[in-house]
Amino acid sequence: xxxxxxxxxxxxxxxxxxxxxxxxxxxxxxxxxxxxxxxxxxxxxxxxxxxxxxxxxxxxxxxxxxxxxxxxxxxxxxxxxxxxxxxxxxxxxxxxxxxxxxxxxxxxxxxxxxxxxxxxxxxxxxxxxxxxxxxxxxxxxxxxxxxxxxxxxxxxxxxxxxxxxxxxxxxxxxxxxxxxxxxxxxxxxxxxxxxxxxxxxxxxxxxxxxxxxxxxxxxxxxxxxxxxxxxxxxxxxxxxxxxxxxxxxxxxxxxxxxxxxxxxxxxxxxxxxxxxxxxxxxxxxx
Numbered sequence: 001x002x003x004x005x006x007x008x009x010x011x012x013x014x015x016x017x018x019x020x021x022x023x024x025x026x027x028x029x030x031x032x033x034x035x036x037x038x039x040x041x042x043x044x045x046x047x048x049x050x051x052x053x054x055x056x057x058x059x060x061x062x063x064x065x066x067x068x069x070x071x072x073x074x075x076x077x078x079x080x081x082x083x084x085x086x087x088x089x090x091x092x093x094x095x096x097x098x099x100x101x102x103x104x105x106x107x108x109x110x111x112x113x114x115x116x117x118x119x120x121x122x123x124x125x126x127x128x129x130x131x132x133x134x135x136x137x138x139x140x141x142x143x144x145x146x147x148x149x150x151x152x153x154x155x156x157x158x159x160x161x162x163x164x165x166x167x168x169x170x171x172x173x174x175x176x177x178x179x180x181x182x183x184x185x186x187x188x189x190x191x192x193x194x195x196x197x198x199x200x201x202x203x204x205x206x207x208x209x210x211x212x213x214x215x216x217x218x219x220x221x222x223x224x225x226x227x228x229x230x231x232x233x234x235x236x237x238x239x240x241x242x243x244x245x246x247x248x249x250x251x252x253x254x255x256x257x258x259x260x261x262x263x264x265x266x267x268x269x270x271x272x273x274x275x276x277x278x279x280x281x282x283x284x285x286x
């Protein structure tokens with residue numbers, strides 16, 4: 001069956017079983033998988049071409065044609081998937097699910113809410129984080145009161161008046177997760193964020209993984225953040241992304257900004273693929 005590894009062939013067969021033969025075309029000889037997905041008035045066709053060195057070295061080559069979707073939103077989603085690829089990790093199912101969720105979010109954003117109802121962003125109060133506001137940073141450690149838990153603060157950035165900032169710390173227990181979150185929420189500006197989305201993932205003594213997430217009112221954002229930790233191989237870490245809503249709805253792009261804030265800080269602290277030094281914690285960047 002061509003040059004595909006047996007594990008890759010099994011992955012493609014599993015895709016057929018998950019989405020159904022009517023929606024999936026798999027050519028094991030050429031290593032091409034085509035999947036058709038739809039949601040409401042939108043649909044997309046994803047063509048996945050697998051290089052001979054996938055997944056050990058190279059990511060899949062992804063081509064997507066869509067109907068009823070914004071191309072820029074889709075391009076952002078695809079770019080994020082490619083950037084998050086971690087050699088050695090199978091990603092076809094995760095990528096397809098990310099595309100499906102992107103499409104569903106887009107459809108939901110284009111559907112007017114029923115009278116008296118509104119989406120997460122429509123009901124948020126504006127709490128702009130302006131350039132002059134004092135946000136926690138490594139240059140101002142006094143912004144994190146309490147014992148030193150090794151919390152690292154990423155650089156905040158603003159997109160269309162919404163400001164995003166990631167924070168992380170090494171954790172090895174749920175008690176440490178709770179302590180990190182509590183200390184972050186003791187910082188007035190973080191406490192007043194519109195959302196503090198959280199996810200953690202650590203390996204327990206028996207080899208099993210403990211992981212969970214919290215949307216904090218931003219529906220599905222916590223699960224997406226946890227998925228980022230999984231597909232990048234980040235471990236023994238708790239990540240919180242604060243968002244200060246600025247009055248302009250960002251639509252599905254807000255999820256990209258949340259995950260990008262987290263991913264940039266994970267890379268900065270060398271926390272991907274288990275490269276963090278468990279005894280030392282993440283590197284602190286002033």
